[in-house]
Amino acid sequence: ANVPVRMQLKWFPQAQFAGFFVAQAKGFYKAEGLDVTLLPIGDQSPIQTVATGAADFGTTWITDLLTARQQGLPVVHIAQLFQKSGYTLVALKSSGLTDPKQFAGKRVGVWPSGNEYPAVALLKKYGMTTSLDSTVANPSVQAVTYPFDPSLVFPDKVDLVSAMTYNEIDQIVGLGYPLDKLKVFNVSDFGVNLLEDLMFTTQKTLDSKNFKNSGLSGQEVAARLVRATLKGWNYAVANQKEAVQIVLVNCGNTCKGSGTRSSAAGHQTWQMAEVAKLYRAGQTLKGNAGLLDRVTYDANVKQLMDLGILKSAPSAGAVTYSVWEKATGKKAK
Amino acid sequence: MLVVAAAALLLYWPLMLWANVGAAQRSLNSGAELGCATALACATQLRNPVLPAPAQLGRSLQAMSVPPLAPTSVPYNTLVTARETVVGLLIASVLGVLLAVALVGSRAFERLTLPWLIASQTVPVIALAPMLAVVLGQYGVQGWLPKALIAAYIAFFPVAVGVAAGLRSPDPMQEDLLTTYRASGWQTFWTLRLPASLPFLFTSLKVAATAALIGSIVAEISTISFSGLGKMLAENSRASDTLALWVIMLYGAGLGIALVAVLGLIERLVTPWRAGQSR
Amino acid sequence: MASRTVALGRGRTGRLPGRGWLALALGAALLLAAVWNVWSFPLDGVPPGRKATSLALIVLGLAGGISGLAALARRMTGLVPALLAALLTLLAVEGLLRAYGVPPGLIPTPTRVATALYTSRSVLLGDARVTFVQEALLGYLAGVGAGIVVALAAVRFPFLERGALPYAGLFASIPIVALAPVIVKAFGLEWPSKAIIVAITVFFPVVVNVVRGLQSASPLLLDLMQTYAVTPAASFRLVRVPSALPFLFNALKIGATLALIGAIVGEFFGTTGQGLGFRIQIEAGRFNLDIVWAAIVIASVLGIAFYGVISWLEMRFTSWHASRRQPG
Amino acid sequence: MTAAAPVPTLRGTGQPAVHLKDLNMVFRGAQGDTVALQDANLDIGQGEFISLIGPSGCGKTTLLRLMADLITPTGGELLIGGRSPAQARQERAYGYVFQAPALLEWRTVLNNVLLPLDVMAGSQQKMSKAARQARAHEMLRLVGLEGFAGRYPWQLSGGMQQRVSIARALAFDPGLLLMDEPFGALDEITREHLNGELLRLWQETGKTVVFVTHGISEAVFLSTRVVVMTSRPGKIEGVVDIDLPYPRNVETRESPRFFELATRVRELLRRGHGFDADG
Amino acid sequence: MTAAAPVPTLRGTGQPAVHLKDLNMVFRGAQGDTVALQDANLDIGQGEFISLIGPSGCGKTTLLRLMADLITPTGGELLIGGRSPAQARQERAYGYVFQAPALLEWRTVLNNVLLPLDVMAGSQQKMSKAARQARAHEMLRLVGLEGFAGRYPWQLSGGMQQRVSIARALAFDPGLLLMDEPFGALDEITREHLNGELLRLWQETGKTVVFVTHGISEAVFLSTRVVVMTSRPGKIEGVVDIDLPYPRNVETRESPRFFELATRVRELLRRGHGFDADG
Numbered sequence A: 001a002n003v004p005v006r007m008q009l010k011w012f013p014q015a016q017f018a019g020f021f022v023a024q025a026k027g028f029y030k031a032e033g034l035d036v037t038l039l040p041i042g043d044q045s046p047i048q049t050v051a052t053g054a055a056d057f058g059t060t061w062i063t064d065l066l067t068a069r070q071q072g073l074p075v076v077h078i079a080q081l082f083q084k085s086g087y088t089l090v091a092l093k094s095s096g097l098t099d100p101k102q103f104a105g106k107r108v109g110v111w112p113s114g115n116e117y118p119a120v121a122l123l124k125k126y127g128m129t130t131s132l133d134s135t136v137a138n139p140s141v142q143a144v145t146y147p148f149d150p151s152l153v154f155p156d157k158v159d160l161v162s163a164m165t166y167n168e169i170d171q172i173v174g175l176g177y178p179l180d181k182l183k184v185f186n187v188s189d190f191g192v193n194l195l196e197d198l199m200f201t202t203q204k205t206l207d208s209k210n211f212k213n214s215g216l217s218g219q220e221v222a223a224r225l226v227r228a229t230l231k232g233w234n235y236a237v238a239n240q241k242e243a244v245q246i247v248l249v250n251c252g253n254t255c256k257g258s259g260t261r262s263s264a265a266g267h268q269t270w271q272m273a274e275v276a277k278l279y280r281a282g283q284t285l286k287g288n289a290g291l292l293d294r295v296t297y298d299a300n301v302k303q304l305m306d307l308g309i310l311k312s313a314p315s316a317g318a319v320t321y322s323v324w325e326k327a328t329g330k331k332a333k
Numbered sequence B: 001m002l003v004v005a006a007a008a009l010l011l012y013w014p015l016m017l018w019a020n021v022g023a024a025q026r027s028l029n030s031g032a033e034l035g036c037a038t039a040l041a042c043a044t045q046l047r048n049p050v051l052p053a054p055a056q057l058g059r060s061l062q063a064m065s066v067p068p069l070a071p072t073s074v075p076y077n078t079l080v081t082a083r084e085t086v087v088g089l090l091i092a093s094v095l096g097v098l099l100a101v102a103l104v105g106s107r108a109f110e111r112l113t114l115p116w117l118i119a120s121q122t123v124p125v126i127a128l129a130p131m132l133a134v135v136l137g138q139y140g141v142q143g144w145l146p147k148a149l150i151a152a153y154i155a156f157f158p159v160a161v162g163v164a165a166g167l168r169s170p171d172p173m174q175e176d177l178l179t180t181y182r183a184s185g186w187q188t189f190w191t192l193r194l195p196a197s198l199p200f201l202f203t204s205l206k207v208a209a210t211a212a213l214i215g216s217i218v219a220e221i222s223t224i225s226f227s228g229l230g231k232m233l234a235e236n237s238r239a240s241d242t243l244a245l246w247v248i249m250l251y252g253a254g255l256g257i258a259l260v261a262v263l264g265l266i267e268r269l270v271t272p273w274r275a276g277q278s279r
Numbered sequence C: 001m002a003s004r005t006v007a008l009g010r011g012r013t014g015r016l017p018g019r020g021w022l023a024l025a026l027g028a029a030l031l032l033a034a035v036w037n038v039w040s041f042p043l044d045g046v047p048p049g050r051k052a053t054s055l056a057l058i059v060l061g062l063a064g065g066i067s068g069l070a071a072l073a074r075r076m077t078g079l080v081p082a083l084l085a086a087l088l089t090l091l092a093v094e095g096l097l098r099a100y101g102v103p104p105g106l107i108p109t110p111t112r113v114a115t116a117l118y119t120s121r122s123v124l125l126g127d128a129r130v131t132f133v134q135e136a137l138l139g140y141l142a143g144v145g146a147g148i149v150v151a152l153a154a155v156r157f158p159f160l161e162r163g164a165l166p167y168a169g170l171f172a173s174i175p176i177v178a179l180a181p182v183i184v185k186a187f188g189l190e191w192p193s194k195a196i197i198v199a200i201t202v203f204f205p206v207v208v209n210v211v212r213g214l215q216s217a218s219p220l221l222l223d224l225m226q227t228y229a230v231t232p233a234a235s236f237r238l239v240r241v242p243s244a245l246p247f248l249f250n251a252l253k254i255g256a257t258l259a260l261i262g263a264i265v266g267e268f269f270g271t272t273g274q275g276l277g278f279r280i281q282i283e284a285g286r287f288n289l290d291i292v293w294a295a296i297v298i299a300s301v302l303g304i305a306f307y308g309v310i311s312w313l314e315m316r317f318t319s320w321h322a323s324r325r326q327p328g
Numbered sequence D, E: 001m002t003a004a005a006p007v008p009t010l011r012g013t014g015q016p017a018v019h020l021k022d023l024n025m026v027f028r029g030a031q032g033d034t035v036a037l038q039d040a041n042l043d044i045g046q047g048e049f050i051s052l053i054g055p056s057g058c059g060k061t062t063l064l065r066l067m068a069d070l071i072t073p074t075g076g077e078l079l080i081g082g083r084s085p086a087q088a089r090q091e092r093a094y095g096y097v098f099q100a101p102a103l104l105e106w107r108t109v110l111n112n113v114l115l116p117l118d119v120m121a122g123s124q125q126k127m128s129k130a131a132r133q134a135r136a137h138e139m140l141r142l143v144g145l146e147g148f149a150g151r152y153p154w155q156l157s158g159g160m161q162q163r164v165s166i167a168r169a170l171a172f173d174p175g176l177l178l179m180d181e182p183f184g185a186l187d188e189i190t191r192e193h194l195n196g197e198l199l200r201l202w203q204e205t206g207k208t209v210v211f212v213t214h215g216i217s218e219a220v221f222l223s224t225r226v227v228v229m230t231s232r233p234g235k236i237e238g239v240v241d242i243d244l245p246y247p248r249n250v251e252t253r254e255s256p257r258f259f260e261l262a263t264r265v266r267e268l269l270r271r272g273h274g275f276d277a278d279g
């Protein structure tokens, strides 16, 4: 029988997770002897479900992983899917903003719950402070928190709004602001490249000799999962139309865009194209899909320590390359 | 009732126009392409109206209601939420009544626990629900049951407070009467306190019903869910689909009213002596 | 009347308070020992032997402490018994969390929460001011005021009771969480939108209870007012309003707990960077659960205090009510 | 009694104080209708003192409630001083002492007596606050409760509560007094004392009194006429004219004529008493 | 009356049914203390019929409530059949008719009468459901309310409610009857009828009765002894032995001895009446 594995996604079903859905639909997991359940989630962190054992593996962002680790949750990075950050800040072109230096005195809308770091890091890099930092007396930027719907605040309540290249930008377009009316600040273009969707699990799972009495070790299950998932991603990125069809089967109302872009198929097609860009970057281009780029990782850690979000460098156990090596048969350099 | 409804409708139209014209104007000023020329023209066809125009709402309502039992349609999801709410309310009623009995019966119990019962209600569920769901998930409690439990968590308190007041409401002379019968605490409870508390019970159950509904929706939003009004709210909120939010809200309100109406019906059946007595 | 307060609990023998204190102190000491036993170990480094000892101590300590408390609570009034109960619980939780090595990113120990309360006090107090004073309190007052007015109108004008009360129900049955985004969108991200959410939350219990209370007035007393041919307004003031007070206070108490939740939930739908709800959300994202729980503790304490104030007012204004008479 | 400012009475209007013609009252209920009053005919002149006497449940209270415009007859004619009961009530033409004390439990004894004065202050008459206080105290003295002004109703015995309610009805000096067994809960001495006070008050002020009682001798002693009713359906069985001379006092109670009249009433009562028939 | 299964009575224990020694009751209050009973001394033998008579507010109800263990004396000794009042209450040794009807508004008339039987069923006696029903109907017939079994209390007149409460107290056939003005709200005919019934009942069953009344002739007609009380502070003014022969009937009421005794009681009452002194 196949080994039952629960995989916690970072959000509702959408093309952001195309690789997982494709791997499942195409039988890549089955081929590895795994019976994978993909779990959706709302506003909470996937760390919680994995750390408590409600799920076995998860996908999340690097900041989430490292802050959790700092608070004693024994979670371990096993593979890096997106090699590049898709986080942006969006303004109206008519606002005249062209450079992050001009953000001082503006209002910026960000998502709370640990999703605000890229914006904070960008501002910090340009010497600005935000009202999110309660220790600062006169913050140079007024930050506003809001749930993920940009129309709640944009454009009348904030000057800049956080948006993922693959999701919110298309939502904003749907509200009646075509791309040529928008000024998009890609944080990765400005030296902030906090890594996003990665795979992780707990130390306990990795250490287990006999994962759920399957006869396989935790390492082995992790390696098989990563291998099949990367296969799924490679297939999805190469066959985006088909991947979108597979995703659409899995989403109820979660896949639609907004306003003029409200068709689910249209929105997911856009999203697939955008996440493909994030996947096909960095180490992936060097033939090492799924590998965490050490240089970027070290830069991320430094940035988070500068921000005061990490008090000390994470222990070596925060990341393991052995799973990726086992999955790909390559050696991580 | 119809007159009031008509008056409300008449008031709604100008209110809607007033609210939306401002939003439309701001959008137009910021260069949005709304597909309409003037703010007034846009007011009834905004994709993100502050208040939806009746025609817009009607269209969305129809679109989201058929086929009624499809997993993506609102009626089906309303039923899912209804189940969580009703089960939650049942749990809350049992728990609330038991707590009320304990509170009225024992001063010691009241002193030890009442402050913490109150405290439990001041803990924001929306912060607690995810943790609770995760903990329950560990033990395999998943799906609609955790939502019902969270609904019960919010709803038990109004029941407990109201029933406790009701249990204390009998006329002192009636209590004396039962004392002269050497009625056991249990008998006094069944023959006197419980019937005397019924009007209070139903008043609080009506409040608890809406609380439970809020609880199950919050739970759906903040824990893993595959169906229910809360899940629909969350996903449509992310998609900026304001009209869908309004349709879901209408169904939610309908569910709330239906619950309260059913309770009213049960109340009339259970307290027949009140029929015709009120003036 | 002698039997009023103990009708359900008659026939139990009280124990000596001295023995109660003794049992309580013993229980607390055992719990302290349990905590001490596993205090200085890293999360995953508690030796199994120590873990077992602490667990045993916790079970014993809780049993002793609770039995002592139960005896004491029969005599003591006020918050003291509840606080003692909380102290025991906290000690037990501290011991358990430490014995099992639960990471603070999952559940922080009470001592960590206490530390966070102290170190982050100025931030948290600022948050509490926004959430409690501006959002909860103002919203509460507005909601209660509106609720009373609507209830008065509904009972005063029967056509409203039949015509408008169902709509009040409709309005109130809209779950706040569904309403919150709409309200935030219409009224902005600042505190007024949250106050409005609170007002709506509090409104419904007030209307339901006050209508019920106004209708609970004794028919005989209403007849009496008829014979005086007083205006309906006077009859209201003289008979219906006093009869409704116990019901009103019921609603006020429920509203007191709902108000804070409403404000905090409202903050989940957008803020300008202050408030307990905002703090909970932002710090939960950083796994600083000690600050999250510190904020929750502050919300609870405020909620209880608010509830206490309402209870005190209730005692002052309904001292005549049968349920408050001193036993003869 | 002269401390009170004038209040509209029925004196001198030339109309009978109360006029009943074929008056009917039927209560409809789930377990069948109850004929509480059938074809009652009666005229009460200005300044008369009428006692209603009859078996328990024969419709005495019902008749008083009809006169007070608390219920509306299902048939027949009823005029109070030539006007409809509703109009009379609006003019505060009568004071009503209920069968039960009907005190406001949140007011002290004094404030209960002040109630009608407070309520009516400023409408027709201008009675200063001090005058009202004085009046209330005077009434409390009249019923022997001067020392209990500051107590709450639940601290009083049953008879004391009833006396507070009498003081309250007298306080505003109405032209027509409707009294439903006002002295029922009082001992004979207090009762005789209050009988004397009431009689004096009635003679001095020329009020019209309709007085329900179960005491035959009380009825005979006080009244100008005694109306005897029968039970189910409630009917007027007969009217006994009381031609005892004034002033009436202890001797009156011992006169042969008194006994004669009392016996007449008793016989009428016995005749109309369906006790064994329908019990 | 023989339908009822045996219930513990006080007969044959050799102890006085009620024994008071220097009994005191003081109510403490914010407006000062009220001495409701001062140094009361009295022994009531098994099977006696004692009437308590006295001015309104003199402490009659208080005395009854003391005997019933509803309040605890502030001083002195009180024994019921040689045991403490608490113990007597535990043994359901007495039935209590309150001054107000104290009916449960959610129970029909029949179910109100069934109340004590339901409460006590299964504890000492095994009375079948049918037997209890029969018993309740019998009691309703006794008080003339057979036809009203299915009504709710609010549909009855004041006197009818009081009769229901009498039927309820008699239903479980207690050995000691404490009755607080049970016939106060009844007309004389009904009252005399019920006087006769009560007397018959008492003679047949040998119950001890403590009976509060304001009716002097009622007290004399019914009692073996009449206890006259004085008001504030409540004291026992005197005790009148009633040596009228049995069977007592209409002739008894007209005998010279009856008038003699009634006059004695009236004088004692007048003597102890502080009406004008403290009024």
Ligand SMILES: Nc1ncnc2c1ncn2[C@@H]1O[C@H](COP(=O)(O)OP(=O)(O)OP(=O)(O)O)[C@@H](O)[C@H]1O
Binding pocket: D027, D028, D029, D034, D035, D036, D055, D056, D057, D058, D059, D060, D061, D062, D063, D099, D234, E154, E155, E156, E157, E158, E159, E160, E185, E187
């Ligand atoms: N609201 C009501 N609904 C139904 N029946 C009623 C109602 N009020 C009174 N009745 C019936 O009407 C009849 C007369 O009642 P009423 O109260 O007038 O009697 P009463 O003469 O005052 O008796 P009592 O001397 O016992 O007070 C009774 O049979 C009673 O059951």
Ligand SMILES: Nc1ncnc2c1ncn2[C@@H]1O[C@H](COP(=O)(O)OP(=O)(O)OP(=O)(O)O)[C@@H](O)[C@H]1O
Binding pocket: C328, D154, D155, D156, D157, D158, D159, D160, D185, D187, E027, E028, E029, E034, E035, E036, E054, E055, E056, E057, E058, E059, E060, E061, E062, E063, E099, E234
């Ligand atoms: N709960 C109480 N608190 C304070 N005072 C009380 C209380 N109950 C009774 N009293 C007082 O005790 C005295 C005796 O009251 P009680 O009810 O025994 O009189 P009673 O003889 O039954 O009078 P009545 O014939 O009017 O019913 C009264 O002065 C009364 O005000």
Ligand SMILES: Cc1ncc(C[n+]2csc(CCO)c2C)c(N)n1
Binding pocket: A010, A011, A012, A111, A115, A148, A163, A164, A167, A168, B238
């Ligand atoms: C739709 C969506 N909303 C929230 C999250 C979690 N998260 C935090 S920021 C951000 C960008 C939105 O896509 C995301 C995704 C998610 N993964 N997808």
Ligand SMILES: [Mg+2]
Binding pocket: D060, D061, D062, D099, D180, E157, E158, E159
């Ligand atoms: Mg009556």
Ligand SMILES: [Mg+2]
Binding pocket: D157, D158, D159, E060, E061, E062, E099, E180
């Ligand atoms: Mg009394």
